[in-house]
Structure formats: structure tokens, C-alpha cells
Amino acid sequence: xxxxxxxxxxxxxxxxxxxxxxxxxxxxxxxxxxxxxxxxxxxxxxxxxxxxxxxxxxxxxxxxxxxxxxxxxxxxxxxxxxxxxxxxxxxxxxxxxxxxxxxxxxxxxxxxxxxxxxxxxxxxxxxxxxxxxxxxxxxxxxxxxxxxxxxxxxxxxxxxxxxxxxxxxxxxxxxxxxxxxxxxxxxxxxxxxxxxxxxxxxxxxxxxxxxxxxxxxxxxxxxxxxxxxxxxxxxxxxxxxxxxxxxxxxxxxxxxxxxxxxxxxxxxxxxxxxxxxxxxxxxxxxxxxxxxxxxxxxxxxxxxxxxxxxxxxxxxxxxxxxxxxxxxxxxxxxxxxxxxxxxxxxxxxxxxxxxxxxxxxxxxxxxxxxxxxxxxxxxxxxxxxxxxxxxxxxxxxxxxxxxxxxxxxxxxxxxxxxxxxxxxxxxxxxxxxxxxxxxxxxxxxxxxxxxxxxxxxxxxxxxxxxxxxxxxxxxxxxxxxxxxxxxxxxxxxxxxxxxxxxxxxxxxxxxxxxxxxxxxxxxxxxxxxxxxxxxxxxxxxxxxxx
Numbered sequence: 001x002x003x004x005x006x007x008x009x010x011x012x013x014x015x016x017x018x019x020x021x022x023x024x025x026x027x028x029x030x031x032x033x034x035x036x037x038x039x040x041x042x043x044x045x046x047x048x049x050x051x052x053x054x055x056x057x058x059x060x061x062x063x064x065x066x067x068x069x070x071x072x073x074x075x076x077x078x079x080x081x082x083x084x085x086x087x088x089x090x091x092x093x094x095x096x097x098x099x100x101x102x103x104x105x106x107x108x109x110x111x112x113x114x115x116x117x118x119x120x121x122x123x124x125x126x127x128x129x130x131x132x133x134x135x136x137x138x139x140x141x142x143x144x145x146x147x148x149x150x151x152x153x154x155x156x157x158x159x160x161x162x163x164x165x166x167x168x169x170x171x172x173x174x175x176x177x178x179x180x181x182x183x184x185x186x187x188x189x190x191x192x193x194x195x196x197x198x199x200x201x202x203x204x205x206x207x208x209x210x211x212x213x214x215x216x217x218x219x220x221x222x223x224x225x226x227x228x229x230x231x232x233x234x235x236x237x238x239x240x241x242x243x244x245x246x247x248x249x250x251x252x253x254x255x256x257x258x259x260x261x262x263x264x265x266x267x268x269x270x271x272x273x274x275x276x277x278x279x280x281x282x283x284x285x286x287x288x289x290x291x292x293x294x295x296x297x298x299x300x301x302x303x304x305x306x307x308x309x310x311x312x313x314x315x316x317x318x319x320x321x322x323x324x325x326x327x328x329x330x331x332x333x334x335x336x337x338x339x340x341x342x343x344x345x346x347x348x349x350x351x352x353x354x355x356x357x358x359x360x361x362x363x364x365x366x367x368x369x370x371x372x373x374x375x376x377x378x379x380x381x382x383x384x385x386x387x388x389x390x391x392x393x394x395x396x397x398x399x400x401x402x403x404x405x406x407x408x409x410x411x412x413x414x415x416x417x418x419x420x421x422x423x424x425x426x427x428x429x430x431x432x433x434x435x436x437x438x439x440x441x442x443x444x445x446x447x448x449x450x451x452x453x454x455x456x457x458x459x460x461x462x463x464x465x466x467x468x469x470x471x472x473x474x475x476x477x478x479x480x481x482x483x484x485x486x487x488x489x490x491x492x493x494x495x496x497x498x499x500x501x502x503x504x505x506x507x508x509x510x511x512x513x514x515x516x517x518x519x520x521x522x523x524x525x526x527x528x529x530x531x532x533x534x535x536x537x538x539x540x541x542x543x544x545x546x
Contacts, residue, residue: 067082256507
């Protein structure tokens with residue numbers, strides 16, 4: 001990922017995640033300088049330190065960053081501190097302020113940044129510095145935006161002195177908007193709405209001001225007005241293009257049909273099927289909430305899923321069902337395979353089509369079971385794992401030898417998950433990958449040759465400040481592969497969003513975007529961070545996690 005670029009003379013200053021950290025759950029984000037002409041690149045961030053949101057001073061001499069020393073799984077505000085260093089080589093790194101993010105320069109001695117206060121309100125602050133040569137000291141820090149609404153991601157420019165651009169979430173709007181704060185009248189700041197009068201029902205992110213102060217910029221989804229159709233598959237750069245192509249898919253829990261011509265996925269709610277080449281309409285085969293999807297390897301047109309609420313307790317009614325869609329437009333045939341109803345989920349069929357492994361909470365704990373794929377549990381169950389922990393997200397290998405799953409068995413209930421494999425008879429249990437203390441490795445799926453796993457994890461920490469992006473539940477998920485013996489871990493995706501629920505097919509898809517042909521496909525279908533919601537009748541923050 002390359003992010004937050006700034007020009008400083010003949011050099012481009014930016015964030016990159018191309019160099020791995022030394023241990024799991026540490027961010028790969030660092031600030032780099034690349035010479036525009038000869039492309040020589042230098043890392044400005046110290047090794048094994050994560051820096052976000054770089055801002056180059058007007059003179060170009062200093063760069064300010066939001067630096068993260070320890071990440072403990074935060075998904076709302078990162079515990080970053082404000083540092084300065086010399087733009088030329090990263091030297092003279094100096095601590096400025098605790099609990100500060102997203103710095104910007106007004107002039108060579110004035111910085112603005114954001115932070116969330118103890119009552120939950122995001123605000124913008126002004127830091128005044130004394131800089132003599134390479135000696136830096138902090139003179140004062142003052143809050144410039146009041147409580148009662150959220151203000152963050154500030155931007156300033158020497159060409160517009162005394163004015164700061166901010167993004168806001170106000171109690172009377174569900175949308176993020178850009179405003180200007182005029183600080184020139186001391187003691188009586190004024191606010192100028194920039195985007196709300198133009199696009200009141202759209203989100204606007206991360207404002208910036210031109211160097212001469214004449215223009216305000218920001219990010220907004222333009223929808224269909226950009227002339228491009230929505231994408232079913234978005235081609236991403238693959239680290240091994242001769243080995244596999246890599247795509248971002250518009251949906252959750254995708255799975256490929258055995259012939260590679262179709263893909264099933266869930267919309268939370270709803271289960272859908274689409275052609276992998278983007279032709280035809282996307283067909284809804286089940287309404288209501290269901291997750292994930294898995295095709296039967298032998299019976300054509302049969303898809304398994306679990307019907308009921310996700311992220312639910314062991315006793316919640318969730319059942320495994322099969323959906324037969326056939327080869328025509330007849331209504332799908334649905335069959336319930338479990339009868340206990342105690343959170344039966346994540347079905348994965350064996351390659352011979354005879355069995356299904358799934359997770360169930362019937363014992364009071366979520367463990368793995370195997371049942372007949374056609375008759376369900378009516379003919380009996382085989383319990384694969386047993387213990388006072390959670391085993392979940394299971395996947396049967398194409399060669400039939402292994403079942404992979406995610407488990408918190410090393411610290412039950414602690415929120416940390418590692419990936420394990422075991423033979424279908426319960427022998428050979430071993431841990432494949434663990435993302436450090438408190439880490440998460442989830443949703444394993446096998447490669448077509450059964451020698452590797454693809455999974456989603458916080459192994460690389462976070463790549464940007466979460467407040468700068470729209471809503472996503474866990475802004476730390478990236479996609480990785482690893483050999484089933486635990487060696488050769490590789491990071492496939494680099495971005496600041498949550499990438500999850502991967503699928504791997506043996507059929508090669510050309511590395512190009514595939515558009516949806518369904519008319520009326522949604523554009524800009526995202527929310528702002530849920531944890532920015534302000535209760536309608538209270539000045540308090542909604543506690544829902546983003």
C-alpha cells in the first residue's frame with residue numbers, strides 16, 4: 001500500500017507497507033522518501049516502528065507523523081503519538097505530544113492534529129512549537145473545536161493562514177461533511193460549511209487545501225456519475241502473477257462452483273449466485289440472514305450454508321441447510337440438515353461429497369462435528385473436536401486429508417484465534433499459524449493442491465488511522481497464505497480496509513476487472529463509522545464498534 005503522498009523538492013514522501021515487521025501484529029506502515037528522477041528510496045521511519053499520516057512542513061525541513069508503538073487491537077482510535085523528524089533522512093526524530101493523530105502544518109512552527117477526548121468527542125487541536133536549528137520544544141496545545149460534535153482529519157495551508165479544514169459529524173446529520181474553521185477572530189471562531197449545501201446526503205473524507213489556499217479538496221464517492229459500472233471482481237496486483245490472480249469481490253463469504261463458472265456469496269442478508277464472467281443477472285436463492293457458502297463437489301447445483309444470525313451465542317437457533325438451484329429458473333429446493341438448532345454453522349463438504357464438517361454449540365461450547373451431507377444429523381454425528389473453547393470456520397481440503405479451522409483453545413474467550421489443521425478422524429492436530437498474543441487468524445481455505453492455506457488475519461496490524469475511512473468492522477484484516485506446515489507466510493493484500501472470507505479456485509481468472517451486469521447495482525453503498533453515531537436525544541457516543 002502506498003498512501004498519503006507529499007512532494008518535498010525532488011522527493012515524494014509517503015506511507016508504504018512493503019517491508020514486513022519483525023513480529024506478528026505489528027504494523028508494516030512506515031514513511032519513505034523516493035527521489036522522483038532516479039527513484040532512489042529511503043526509509044525515514046526507524047525499523048520496527050509504525051508511522052502513519054505524514055505531513056511535510058512548508059519549508060520541507062520537517063515531517064510530522066502519527067507514530068504507533070504498540071497496537072492492541074484497537075479499531076476506533078489508535079494510540080498514536082506525534083513525532084517530528086528531518087525530511088531529508090529521518091534523523092533528529094523528536095517526540096512532541098502523546099495521544100495525537102493526523103498532523104498538518106499551518107506554518108513551520110504550528111501544527112494541527114486530532115484526538116478523541118475522555119468523553120468520546122473527537123476534536124482538533126493546535127500545537128505551537130519552538131524550533132531553533134534541530135532543537136524542537138512544544139510551547140502550547142489548545143483545542144480549537146468544541147465538544148458536541150465530532151471534528152477530525154484537519155488540513156491547513158500557508159496560503160490560507162488562520163483557517164483549518166476539518167471533517168465533521170454533527171448531531172443533526174448522519175453524514176460526514178467538510179467544514180472550514182476560521183480562527184482569525186480570536187475568541188469567536190466561525191464555521192463555514194463546504195460540502196453539506198452541495199451534497200447533503202453523501203460522505204466526504206479527509207479534506208486538503210491547495211498550497212496557495214485557493215482550493216479545498218476532499219474524497220467523495222461519485223457513484224454512477226464517473227461513467228464506470230460497479231465491479232463484481234476488482235483485479236488486484238498479485239505477488240505471484242504466474243501462480244494465481246487476485247481479486248477483491250463485491251460480497252461476503254464467496255465460494256466457487258466445482259466447474260469455476262459460478263460464484264455463491266452472501267449479502268447479509270441473502271444468498272446469491274453469479275456467473276464468474278459477470279454475464280447474466282445475480283440471482284437471489286435465499287432471503288434472510290445466512291453465512292457462509294460452500295458448493296457440493298459432486299452434486300451439481302447444491303450449495304450449503306447456515307441459516308440464522310451471525311456472531312451469536314451457542315444456544316442461538318442456527319441450522320445447516322442445503323440449497324439445490326438446478327439448471328433452470330425453478331424455485332430453489334431447501335433442505336434443513338441439522339435439527340438441534342444450537343448454532344450450527346460454517347458447513348464444508350468433503351471432496352467425495354459424502355460428508356459435511358460444521359461447527360455446533362450443542363455441547364455448550366462451539367466444537368466441530370461431521371454428518372452425512374444428504375441425510376444430515378438424522379443418521380448420527382461424529383464429534384471431531386471437544387473442549388471448553390470455540391472451534392469454528394472449518395474447511396475441508398480438496399484432497400480429503402485435512403480439515404482446517406480457527407480456534408481460541410489456547411485462551412478460551414480471550415478473543416484471540418489461531419488456525420489449526422487435523423485429519424477427519426481427529427488425529428494429527430497441529431497449529432499452523434498464530435498472530436501473536438491477542439491476535440486473530442480466521443477463515444482458512446485450502447489451495448487447490450491442499451498444500452497451502454489462505455486466511456485473513458491481523459498479522460500485519462493496521463495500515464492507516466481507522467477514522468480516515470468509512471465503516472468497516474475490523475480495519476486490520478489482510479489476506480495471507482501459508483504452507484500447511486506453518487512455513488512460508490505471505491501477505492497478499494495491502495490496504496487500510498478489512499479484507500476477509502477468502503476463497504481459492506483452481507480455475508485461473510484473467511487478471512482484469514469484471515463488471516456486474518445487474519441493472520440498479522448499488523453505488524457508494526457504505527456507512528460512516530458506526531462508533532461516530534450520536535444518540536438522537538443524548539450527547540453521547542453510540543458504543544457500537546466499527
